[in-house]
Amino acid sequence: MDDALQILLDKQACVELVYRFARGLDRCDEAIVRSVFHADGTDDHGQFKGTVDEFVAWVFPVLATMERTQHVIGNVLVEVDGDRAWAESYFVAYHDLVNAYGGSLRTTVAGRYLDRFERRGGEWRISHRKFVSDWSASDARSDMWDREAPGPRIFGRRDRDDPLYAEMARTQKVTA
Template identity: 45%
Template sequence: MTTSTTRILSELADREAIRECLYRYARGVDRLDADMLRSAYWPDCVDEHMGFTGNLEAFIAWSFPIMGAMDQTLHLIGNVLVSIHGDEADAESCFYGIHRVNLPGGKSDVIGAGRYLDRFEKRDDEWRIARRLVVTDWFRQYADSADWSQGMLGIMVEPGGRFPDDESYRRLDFG
């Protein structure tokens, strides 16, 4: 199935708003920013997420302790396919999630990849996720993690932080 350029042009703002919503989701979970995450979902959404099924507030209550127990996380989103039907849209987007987890024997890196199968709804000129199913297509768990005491390529760096301590909250304004 292909989409004509005329149709894409007429839907361009909606498509971009949907992509931005996906990016707000990634930033919200990685920075543990509940308000940013809330801006990506409708309050009455249903999220089916790796064994969890529930609404937005239940998802925050379930996911933030899990993500907060990790030292760092980074979610990348790409290959976004969108099909708009009036004020509803279907989107499939690929994710690649990098997680530094704390285990009893030390730290481990876990990488997961898969797809978000989303139903978006446009309400009051705003697109948000109304329903999500997470499909995990691939993962890899490493026995260890990087040694931050040695720095990246021998250059000492500080890892990014979480809300509100991450430098982005001082330098950028997404309000």
Template identity: 40%
Template sequence: MDSCERRISEFWDRELIRDCLYRYCRGIDRADEAMLRSACWPGGTDDHGAYKGTTDGFIDWAMQTLPQIERGIHQLHNILIELRGDEAAVESYFTALQRQPGGEGGLVELVMHGRYVDRFEKRGDEWRVADRLVVFDWVEQRPAPDESEAERFAHRKSVGRPWPDDPVYRVFGAGRQ
């Protein structure tokens, strides 16, 4: 492979890794189990702080936890990728906003900033997370406003929903990877 072909291949690998990270975020925010599973290799590890175990176990845990979260938004920022053959070290900065039940009753809003520190593996032509460590750099928790969704969103429509009711699935279709 000449230098130009190698650079194009590396660029493509980086793009596939970014796409996988974005699938993970949609999977979490839309409670889309198939999308989540498409981002992680079975049998890998995941340390989210509140959960530590296998990637399969994390997804099972998340699918039980996500219905309790009224609203969730995960955004990615800086993404650093170090390719190492069929593996990659990836650090992705994130912001996560969640409105969910608090420990003492009532709803709270969590604002979390941190990094996903991932080891990706390429199997065939596909990159997925093999091992993940979530590093929290900033967390804020505050009581959620008492307003209902109708009051909070007022005329702002469409409003995000879990899978399969979110408007994105009308655009992307039922096939989710």
């Protein structure tokens, strides 16, 4: 295979790990979050530093305090050097929660993931992630849709009942 094509494929594999991590957080899917890291991978979120197992044990209780989240991935720049790569990925993460007084709050966090990737056994995964905070804001939030009586609107969920999983299962049956 042409070297330039291989580098492009390697970069795409790393980018998809960044996207998959966001999906795992927003769907509260521990298996997806674990799947993007090597088993001995580590994470440094500032207030948390540890192994992927420790990260999962820390982050999912934090996510459980929120009604919903959405991690939007922006600029992803990947540099590949053989079986190692690193990336800087911008993100904006929206967290809907209830404040201490019962009011609806949206906290927005913007920052970057600085990832080190390694290809082991032909498979790319994250070996280390560093979370960099660039800015944050909190505002009262309103939701113009009635989630209790949604009508024809389909709302996302934070579990395997999210429409994503049914679509994935349907697509896999069609392509099998």
